[in-house]
Amino acid sequence: MPEIIRPEKLRATGKLTGKARPLGLSDDDFEQRRPLRGQITKREVRAVSLYSLGLRQDSIVWDIGAGTGSVSVEAALIAHRGRVFAVEKDLDNIGLLERNVERLGKDNIEIVAAEAPAALDSLPDPDSVFIGGSGGNLPDILGLVGQRLKPGGRVVANLAVLERSHEAYHQMQQLGFQTELVMVNAARGKELRDGTVRLESLNPVFVVSGVRPGDPPGDSGE
Amino acid sequence: MPEIIRPEKLRATGKLTGKARPLGLSDDDFEQRRPLRGQITKREVRAVSLYSLGLRQDSIVWDIGAGTGSVSVEAALIAHRGRVFAVEKDLDNIGLLERNVERLGKDNIEIVAAEAPAALDSLPDPDSVFIGGSGGNLPDILGLVGQRLKPGGRVVANLAVLERSHEAYHQMQQLGFQTELVMVNAARGKELRDGTVRLESLNPVFVVSGVRPGDPPGDSGE
């Protein structure tokens, strides 16, 4: 059974006392891995992915391959009465994930230090699943998502590799999900010394998302 | 003084009773103008823009050039304890805006049927301002935003025109804002009859955003 780091270990720092921080962090707000810096879900792609997750205030969210935790801490802000599970198999990475969650997150995030899909067995069924990268076993993870995702729930995968992108697309379709693929190809303005602006491209990312048919389990509103 | 359509006129329909709808609507969820269909802020650009607005649960939001209301109804979901003002000068468009807000929005949205910047005088100072298009008087609008935006607040403009994009960028800088420009260049997968997928590009949109320096007015947390 995976170690789950319970929220009581994650005390929000001063930044989170008083007025809640706004949604919309920049990439530099996160502590990132070295020398693998740059593997964070980029702000623009994070925005599209978060938006595609179909979050509600009380959503149960799985963030698989949580990495720096950039998706978890933002999802936790929108799903502020729900629960976010940040699943990360790379134990060298857990300290960084913990620090980002402590500094930028909320107490509705739990870190699961184990490998998906096995790590997911002990978690409650999700309303929204984010898959930050294939990690080699995307088919198995999507297979489990096919069993566990609630009706009306959504899964979003970020993929850089062409082959993985349409494999994920076709697997989501075979699961009966309403499936979409978007390539996000952003470029950021960089100001030169004379004040003019040129564009620096981010690498294209394929955001593949699926919605499980059906109505979400009823409740009494927010 | 502009007509403000108060929330009591905007009764949520059945869709909003029971479980709240999730964040993340598709473009087809909105009633759109004909024959100007296509002028809606596209889903991918809406995601980046919403994320850049720095929304909190209690934010005061101005959505200037609200159009179909696609940004207002989503901002209102994140800022569910705040207030969203959907400002639209095109009176032919107000009916459509009202219908989208009624069907997809929340009761924290107020429609302001008047032209910016004059329309903005009677509104409370904003935490977040979205400008959906230049409409010819972007400099005046940004000038007013420079006076009214709260410390720590953010303004986000969506621009298609090259010249307007860096004009907005430079004006935000002159206002002392921490300014960024991002070109969002997405393409959507389109499935062919044989099940394979090709990409259809959306037009590039420049998302120019600025943050007013300073700490947001303190409060007692969320």
Place this chain on the structure above:
Amino acid sequence: MPEIIRPEKLRATGKLTGKARPLGLSDDDFEQRRPLRGQITKREVRAVSLYSLGLRQDSIVWDIGAGTGSVSVEAALIAHRGRVFAVEKDLDNIGLLERNVERLGKDNIEIVAAEAPAALDSLPDPDSVFIGGSGGNLPDILGLVGQRLKPGGRVVANLAVLERSHEAYHQMQQLGFQTELVMVNAARGKELRDGTVRLESLNPVFVVSGVRPGDPPGDSGE
């Protein structure tokens, strides 16, 4: 055996007498199919594809799926002492291809009204092969190219479909070719009434190209 329309049938019109036309036609210079207008290899993609073909003045070129002939007439200008074979299976399209070749081409273009790969048996071995679209039998065509392409020769395929793009990439690799994939994602400026410019995207196209190892058959220079 396919009908080959010999150059003697293709008399250059007045435009081609006197000073030769320059390289670099716009899409509107070509007569295009209706209602399938838009299926022409777009100018920007045509440029990248032509450049990737490794043309010399005396190249033998196969243009497979020649369509409007936009690649053939430009390749023929660069390979002005070589031969260009415009292969097109769609007989309804041949008239249009003929007219474009007559008006914009040179007398070193021959139209082959038949389906590849069978149509290619009677043609001389190529230095450069352009494949304008998969047409369903890309693997067979690439297989034949693997047998017939001269050492040092190049093959370039334009593909819109994700799955076909990396299939072509991997097949070229298996043929022992030095293989590259480029996604071309251009946007064209469109001038508005007030003289400002916004961008209209073309759809992304994957340009997959391979070079057969080895030195081209020696000759005594150009």
Place this chain on the structure above:
Amino acid sequence: MPEIIRPEKLRATGKLTGKARPLGLSDDDFEQRRPLRGQITKREVRAVSLYSLGLRQDSIVWDIGAGTGSVSVEAALIAHRGRVFAVEKDLDNIGLLERNVERLGKDNIEIVAAEAPAALDSLPDPDSVFIGGSGGNLPDILGLVGQRLKPGGRVVANLAVLERSHEAYHQMQQLGFQTELVMVNAARGKELRDGTVRLESLNPVFVVSGVRPGDPPGDSGE
């Protein structure tokens, strides 16, 4: 008067004896500046720019800001009976330019080691002008091009900076040129260790081009 390095100094090396090299060099074929490596006109943008130059076999070409010479050596292959002037002000760069021209070029290239627009006075009127970068005096250079470009001739500028791109566009229009702007936004496939392919973006480049109205000076064909 600028030093013009005459072709007799530029003896083609062994590579150019025997069969002429094909059009379509890769970026790695050129010796590049260190540590400024990366400032070469990228292959995909070079392709679009060359194609937009409207080259004929006998064209007079100015390559302003020739840099590594990547455009000059390819233009010289298409305009093999014309003359190409590679104009470069940065004297530290001339050695590199000379070596690339010697190794990859033809004897119809002349290097002009001086700054534009002054450097252009002694050159014959051009059919095609390429401007590889603004270098601060783009308006002056375009002004001179307005006086010297032959009827039917074309000018192509590569620009990274937003402000410069539409300035160039509008200046070409004011010169009475038929003007176009294209943003080229390519991404290259990069093969991972497992053989799959992901995309790495190049930075967007604006290719702004203008055609001077009128027929080119008549001649008796090629």
